[in-house]
Amino acid sequence: MEILDGKKVSNDIKNEITIEVDKMKSRGEKVPHLAAIIVGSDGASLTYVGSKVKACERVGFESTLVKMPSTTSEVELLHKIEDLNEDDAIDGFIVQLPLPPQIDTQKILMAIDPDKDVDGFHPTNFGKMALDMSTFIPATPFGILELLERYEVDTKGKHTVVIGRSHIVGRPMSILMGRRGWPGNSTVTLTHSHTKNITQIISQADIVITALGTPNFLKAEMVKDDAVIIDVGITRVTDDTRERGYRIVGDVDFENVSKKASYITPVPGGVGPMTIAMLLKNTLLARERHKLNI
Numbered sequence: 001m002e003i004l005d006g007k008k009v010s011n012d013i014k015n016e017i018t019i020e021v022d023k024m025k026s027r028g029e030k031v032p033h034l035a036a037i038i039v040g041s042d043g044a045s046l047t048y049v050g051s052k053v054k055a056c057e058r059v060g061f062e063s064t065l066v067k068m069p070s071t072t073s074e075v076e077l078l079h080k081i082e083d084l085n086e087d088d089a090i091d092g093f094i095v096q097l098p099l100p101p102q103i104d105t106q107k108i109l110m111a112i113d114p115d116k117d118v119d120g121f122h123p124t125n126f127g128k129m130a131l132d133m134s135t136f137i138p139a140t141p142f143g144i145l146e147l148l149e150r151y152e153v154d155t156k157g158k159h160t161v162v163i164g165r166s167h168i169v170g171r172p173m174s175i176l177m178g179r180r181g182w183p184g185n186s187t188v189t190l191t192h193s194h195t196k197n198i199t200q201i202i203s204q205a206d207i208v209i210t211a212l213g214t215p216n217f218l219k220a221e222m223v224k225d226d227a228v229i230i231d232v233g234i235t236r237v238t239d240d241t242r243e244r245g246y247r248i249v250g251d252v253d254f255e256n257v258s259k260k261a262s263y264i265t266p267v268p269g270g271v272g273p274m275t276i277a278m279l280l281k282n283t284l285l286a287r288e289r290h291k292l293n294i
């Protein structure tokens with residue numbers, strides 16, 4: 001069994017990006033600038049956005065954090081998005097999800113200029129991804145592809161079972177694993193809450209990608225020997241022994257599943273850090289495209 005070490009790989013990627021940024025600086029060029037909008041004060045969302053801003057500093061990007069109250073109206077948020085769309089100093093930006101209930105998420109995502117949509121959530125970019133066109137790939141699926149590639153995991157002709165059909169992870173992941181090329185060329189089954197015989201389907205998987213948010217859902221007896229296991233779950237579970245009062249738990253019973261797996265991502269330290277590294281990669285791409293006006 002080999003650990004797919006997202007912490008290490010994401011550090012490698014950040015170092016590679018830092019080198020690119022240093023080159024930009026030495027040429028006297030503008031460095032990439034990422035902005036993030038957060039609406040409300042959800043603890044987990046604030047932590048994630050904080051990590052994204054910190055990661056920008058680490059690689060030498062500029063960053064702007066826009067905090068808006070939980071009472072923000074849809075119109076107010078749309079105005080803010082318009083400001084960022086028109087601000088030539090900003091290369092890319094994200095709106096952290098989830099949004100408060102008074103705001104229509106799809107309407108917000110559609111208001112983002114696709115050229116600045118470094119999350120890859122705009123329908124234009126999602127469509128381009130599905131059609132194998134060059135675009136921003138959503139950071140979490142992009143991070144999983146990068147892990148598979150750097151560890152040279154064979155995906156061709158394999159049966160990949162994706163658990164969960166969210167727009168952020170499961171749905172794009174199912175498209176990407178079935179695309180021509182590598183990582184890809186998998187035969188994909190996308191499972192969800194209405195899937196019948198899910199246990200039987202999982203037992204036939206060469207690669208399992210679980211993005212459910214149910215702690216310890218995937219047990220050793222459910223997976224095939226030598227399966228590749230990718231755990232996207234990041235549930236906060238109360239833990240009084242920790243100073244912060246919680247710990248992060250994945251969808252996979254790591255202790256037992258790891259004994260059967262050929263490759264497995266830990267939680268924390270697997271997919272999570274990769275998401276941030278790939279957002280930086282998308283922002284670098286946005287800067288390069290912006291510079292060339294493409």
Ligand code: GUN
Binds near residue numbers: 098119139140275
């Ligand atoms: N909420 C959870 N994951 C993400 C992400 O990748 N991007 C944004 N904008 N919000 C999220």
